[in-house]
Amino acid sequence: MSGAFRDLSVLLADRPGSLAEFGRILGGAGVSLEGGGVFTHEGVAIAHFLVDHAERGRAALEAHGIGPVTISDVVTLRLDQDLPGQLGAFSQTVADAGISIRVQYSDHDHRLVLVVDPDRQAECLRIAAEWDAAREARHA
Known part of the structure; x- marks a missing residue:
């Protein structure tokens, strides 16, 4: 896999539409989701996704008040x-x-x-x- 792909993680609000907002923001920034998921525990939704253009994704999410975003190599x-x-x-x-x-998950491949x-x-x-x-x- 290309080294361009990295894990982008962020805490999302535990409410209907949080994942939709997350996906719309990243899609609007041209960031592709290549795998990952969201898991909610005790009222906190933790998102981990394999993305291209992780820094672009971080900037877009934080510009919309979602963050902090953590980026990790995989x-x-x-x-x-x-x-x-x-x-x-x-x-x-x-x-x-x-x-x-x-963190462990699977990608689309x-x-x-x-x-x-x-x-x-x-x-x-x-x-x-x-x-x-x-x-x-x-x-x-």
Whole structure:
């Protein structure tokens, strides 16, 4: 996946129309949503979306009074969807390296998207690349 895609996160009001407003603002700014979701817990809606043009998205949202917006680099990889336990196995590999996964979701192309501590990003990218290489070898 292109390095241009990043995770954009923001707290949204827990009310009808919040997600619609979020989507309209980003769409109006020409920012594409490539995966993600919104989860509400105890009255707070937390949005995490994989986007192109993250800084443009931040500016548009904050100009409309939505924010603060957090932008994070992501790690992406493919899991063998037909093999049960892949999420657990990969997550365990990351945990064994002492890396905590802060956010996990999927993109529109069926890739796993992770946000980890920025200080551990390079190591997690290495682990994901090794996982992908092993998966590719199994399918060769």
